[in-house]
Amino acid sequence: MQFTSEPRLNDGVVERDFLLGEIPGILWTPEPTSTPAPLILLGHPGGLARMRPRLAARARLAAADGFAAATIELPGAGDRPKLTAVDAARADLRRALEAGERVDDDIIDRLVLPLVEQAVPEWRAALDGLLSLPEIEGPVGYSGGVISIGVRLATVEPRITAAGLFAGSFIPRAILEEARLVTIPLHVLLQWDDEGNDRQAALELFDAFGSPEKSLHANMGGHTGVPAYAGEDAAAFFTRHLG
Amino acid sequence: MQFTSEPRLNDGVVERDFLLGEIPGILWTPEPTSTPAPLILLGHPGGLARMRPRLAARARLAAADGFAAATIELPGAGDRPKLTAVDAARADLRRALEAGERVDDDIIDRLVLPLVEQAVPEWRAALDGLLSLPEIEGPVGYSGGVISIGVRLATVEPRITAAGLFAGSFIPRAILEEARLVTIPLHVLLQWDDEGNDRQAALELFDAFGSPEKSLHANMGGHTGVPAYAGEDAAAFFTRHLG
Secondary structure: EOOOOEEEOOEEEEEEEEEOOOEEEEEEEEEOOOOOOOEEEEEEEHHHHHHHHHEEEEEEHHHHOOOOEEEEEEOOOOOOOOOHHHHHOOOOHHHHHHHHOOOHHHHHHHHHHHHHHHHHHHHHHHHHHHOOOOOOEEEEEEEEOOHHHHHHHHHOOEEEEEEEEEEEEOHHHHHHHHOOOOOOOOOEEEEOOOOOOOOOHHHHHHOOOOOOEEEEEEOOOOOOOOHHHHHHHHHHHHHOOOO | OOEEOOOOOOOOOOOOOEEEEOOOEEEEEEOOOOOOOOEEEEEEOOOOOHHHHHHHHHHHHHHOOOEEEEEEOOOOOOOOOOOOHHHHHHHHHHHHHHOOOOOOHHHHHHHHHHHHHHHHHHHHHHHHHHHHHOOOOEEEEEEEEOHHHHHOOOOOOOEEEEEEEEEEEEEOOOHHHHHOOOOEEEEEEEEEOOOOOOOOHHHHHHHHHOOEEEEEEEEEEOOOOHHHHHHHHHHHHHHHHHO
16 A cells, blocks of 8 residues: 655645555545544545545545544446446336336346455555554444445454444345344444435345344435435444444 | 412412413423513423423423423313323223234224314413413423323414424324424434334334424433433523523
8 A cells, every 4th residue: 555645735634546466446544643544445436536525525524523544436437447248237227217117137247246355455455554553543433335245344344443424325135144244233324315315225225234233314306416414324323423 | 361379489480380271281480580481381291290390300401401391281181171082092902002903094083183173272372362462472382291282283273393302102103104294393303112112103103294394313211211311412402492
């Protein structure tokens, strides 16, 4: 893990770009204090350049509660090499949605599973690098992004002790089964009136999670209209578990 | 409305019993200040004597945020005259549940609708009395209790500007239809693993509400195991809307 930019100070948060091998990433830390900060990994749908303003806003909220935040680019997104098979599945998905057809399980598997397979080891490697920095220590939370990546990370990565997930993407059956193995505290956001979201699948996933402590917060406002108070509730969740 | 007890000061809250005609009630107000307090009506399943400790705890939380709180006994409960037809429906419900049978819509109608018909005018009369006191003024919120009473109150009583509801009881089809007319901000709690609760009916009711701002918070812990943080989120909801 190599820093590739000078630290930039912005609203009390220090922002630094880094490379993990060939994978670009961003680290935000609260203004230097003597105590190392807990870490929240910020998930996203891919495309760091486009997502940077929203990720920076989430990182500033995390920093206000004393947390560092970090993210890396997803496989196939931004300037990373294309994933041809995933792109083909995405084209198939688009065709099915435009034709008003039921989306076949096979399309969802081809779209999501290779992404999970490749991304999860990358996030774990990023965690190795991040936790070796003097300004960061555990516990670690995972927040948002492609929910199937969050489920797999919560299942296989013991350093992640709490996760805030956003129910808003297609979920392979295999991931639904993995959800039963998740035992860490979960805070799941669902936009109830999100027309691009399969609400029933999201409820089924929430039900499947094995965690003794799990909360589902459903709100109105459409896909991108998550209300500000939902962010405050999620922040309280991470403060309870990482603070 | 007549006070029937001396004010008792307990943990910074003044508690007074009252009678509204023949109906017993309890009023909790924050320790006297110069500004009148907003009011939260505390719903409950009936039986004030049994419920008093839990109601007092909710009132203390409300008082900490600057709110007065009040409640009245439900029709047919505590020392109030029995409602024979409702009691017969309750016995039919118990028989159906014990036999593992599907609960007939007719039983739910006979159990819930007469209660709603009688209770709602009583709560509105209580509101008249409470709002005439110098230490209380609007806005008014309604919190918890039999959800069908909450739905009807939210539909017909314009002085109630926000409601926190607990999805945990049987819901007549007529009330589900009324829910579409509700437009005030709603905060709905659901115990996801409450075996005595029809989860699908609760989700259907949440979906039916016409309110542009509505949130569903589903948690684990069984019927009576609402986690403390769920109370904090509900308190934040009332502070946003009544504070």
